[in-house]
Amino acid sequence: MHCSRVRTALSARLDGEALPPGLTARGLDEHLARCRDCQGWDGRARALTARLGGAVARPEDDPADVGADADADALLARLRSVSASPGTGTGTGTCTGAGTGTGAAVPDGGHAG
Template sequence: MHCSRIRTALSARLDGEEPPPGLTPGRLDDHLAGCRDCRQWEVRARALAAGLGRAAAHPEDDPAAADALLARLRAAAAGPGASGAGTGGKRAG
């Protein structure tokens, strides 16, 4: 089972869409149980989905949130190897 297919299915599940044929929730969970990379990917995807949901629900609530969200999306798109360069920053809130 390829991780890319698993992640496609995980993304669909997060969006409330039907998973690709043959990829049942049980199979996804099976793969997640044995694949640390995909578990971390799902955690990031969930966080992004939650952030997107908040931003979409209250776009004018916090204009700065959109910039922060974009930055996070770029970091996520760059992959796990891109993180860790900056140190010393603490999350406020």
């Protein structure tokens, strides 16, 4: 199994989305158990998600809500503070993050979706 497909699936699982066709939770977990690169990627993606906390929009959120502009401003401010933090976005990982969904940056320069 290619790491890029695994990372796409890890991103989907982290976002509560269905796994891509042809991948099972068991197969994903088996790959993750033996691949240090994907373990690291998963850890960074989980850490970023935790750091963003509730600032990430959820599908059930209604963008027409009165507070939507304030929510968007808060999210942008949090994203800017994360990207400005020392040591983030400058890792030596080789993941390009292609095909991972939303395009949220992870510390190794890849993407988590």
